[in-house]
Amino acid sequence: MQKNKGKFGKALAVAFALGLWQIAAVTVDLPILLVSPVEVLVRLTTIWQTENFAGSIWFSFYHIAGGFLLALLLGVLLAALSARFPWIETMLWPFMITVKTVPVASFVVICLIWLSAQNLSVFISFLIVLPVVYGNMLEGIKSEDKAMLEVGKVFRMPFLRSVLYIHLPQLKPFIISACSTALGMAWKAGVAAEIIGTPDGSIGKQLYYAKIYLDTDDLLCWTLIIVIISVAFEKLFMRGLRGFYRRLERG
Numbered sequence: 001m002q003k004n005k006g007k008f009g010k011a012l013a014v015a016f017a018l019g020l021w022q023i024a025a026v027t028v029d030l031p032i033l034l035v036s037p038v039e040v041l042v043r044l045t046t047i048w049q050t051e052n053f054a055g056s057i058w059f060s061f062y063h064i065a066g067g068f069l070l071a072l073l074l075g076v077l078l079a080a081l082s083a084r085f086p087w088i089e090t091m092l093w094p095f096m097i098t099v100k101t102v103p104v105a106s107f108v109v110i111c112l113i114w115l116s117a118q119n120l121s122v123f124i125s126f127l128i129v130l131p132v133v134y135g136n137m138l139e140g141i142k143s144e145d146k147a148m149l150e151v152g153k154v155f156r157m158p159f160l161r162s163v164l165y166i167h168l169p170q171l172k173p174f175i176i177s178a179c180s181t182a183l184g185m186a187w188k189a190g191v192a193a194e195i196i197g198t199p200d201g202s203i204g205k206q207l208y209y210a211k212i213y214l215d216t217d218d219l220l221c222w223t224l225i226i227v228i229i230s231v232a233f234e235k236l237f238m239r240g241l242r243g244f245y246r247r248l249e250r251g
Helices: 002-028 037-044 053-084 086-101 104-114 117-142 146-154 159-197 203-212 216-250
Strands: none
Touching (some): 002 037, 053 117, 053 159, 086 117, 104 159, 203 216
16 A cells, blocks of 8 residues: 555656646747647657667667666676775775766766777766776675684685675675666767767767757657666666575575
8 A cells, every 4th residue: 555655756856847847838838938738749659760760779778787887796796806905995996986976977088088989878877887886885795793703714604695695785785776866877978978978879969969950859858768768778787686685595
């Protein structure tokens, strides 16, 4: 019952937001500045006919998802090494602080000097996600129960079994928190990089063209598509991660 109430409340909140949007669009009465949600939905039914529609979605998806997965793997590895060797944590500290504080746009412009626009979103997504994963995992590893680790050593558990049945269960809240936070950031940073670098065949370039030609309905449609893809990927990834933990807990 409580769950149904929560869903009903969210549906009301969405309806309220759409209502405000509609009122604002009618008040402004200038489609170049703001189109109504109805016009966006109508355009959404035809935008798939845009040239290279599916290709743009696939290009952005595999570049941004690839950057996220690379950062996830490297972040976990660096956190494990930093927990084991404190000097590595010290050496990485200025890099992680820099990545967390410097604006994304600055990184994009700098990276355009080194990288082609085609690979920019992979690197920017990777760069933004890495300190989030690293920080969460390092905190998690440092807070592990030392007694459990000693049990593994006493029984001489193989490395892989120790990771699966001692480390990963204790790191569960930190992994889930890191992934849920980083997934949204990866898409925001990746699409921002595409808008600035405008690589061919990307969603970012579609957004850039919509802005240049003042196609506000296309601009909002592509933004909605980004939100849908981002949320869908996050839900699927997090469901897979939680499913992995359920299977792990069942042994």
